[in-house]
Amino acid sequence: MRKIAAQLFISLDGVVEAPDQWHFPYFNEEMGAAVDATLGSADTLLLGRRTYESFAGAWPGREAAGGEDAPFAKVLGDARKIVVSNRPLDPGWRNSERVEGDLAGAVTALKNEPGTDRVWISGSVSVVRQLMAAGLLDVLNLLVHPIAVRKGLRLFEEGEATVPMTLLSCEAFRTGVLNLFYSPTAGAGHGTYEDAKTHLPRH
Incomplete structure (x- = not known):
């Protein structure tokens, strides 16, 4: 079974919108x-419409220009790209197709395809939210930047339900960015202050 993984640039205060305005210094x-290691090795990308249009407006031209980022652009071009959109898709970028029907059903079918390679989501916050709510996201990779943006869309909206996670791995870059990998878990467990105070230092 294939796993669905998402990679997002995120600020200290949880903002994931317009990373091009605060991400590049890091x-x-x-x-x-x-x-x-993620997008460059993926054979399948799952993208929201806005992210797809942003990618399709930039990477084919970079591949054609033959600059230093052309090899990465070619990898993205060669990958299968599945786009979540309610509108017809302009198939100008090769290997692109649109999700047909219910997103949860389409992703479940994708997970059940032969192979073990991960399907990667880049950006596409609405897609990530929907798949987390449906229990279909297997890995969440957050690149946490040491900056509070203080405006813009955040990954987690206000709501009643908590979203417990298990930390799979972590790495600190020299810039202060944290590369964190999580997997969703079924529950946050139980604990009270009475449980916690047994771990307090005793002087």
């Missing part, structure tokens, strides 16, 4: 390697 070779 992009170094460590982050480049982290992005390449």
Whole structure:
């Protein structure tokens, strides 16, 4: 069974909107390697319409220009790209297709396809939220930047239900960015102050 994984640039205060306005000062070779290890090795990308249109408006031209980012652009172009959109898709970027029907059903079918490669989501916050709510997201990779943006869309909206996670791995880059991998868990467990105070230092 294939796993669905998402990678997001996120600020200290949880903002994921418009990372192009605050992200680039923190992009170094460590982050480049982290992005390449995910998107650069994926054979299938699952993208929301806005993210797809942003990618399709930039990466084909970069591939054609033959600059230093052309090899990465080619990898993205060669990958299968599945786009979540209620509107017809302009198939100008090769290997692109639109999700047909219910998102949860389409992703469940995708997970059940032969192979073990992960399907990666880049950005596409609404898609990530929907898949988390449906219990279909297997891995959440957050690249936490040491900046409070203080405005813009946040990954987690206000709501009643908590979203417990299990930390799979963590790495600190020289820029202060934290590369965190989580998997959703069924519950946050139980605990009270009476339980916690047994762990307080005793002087």
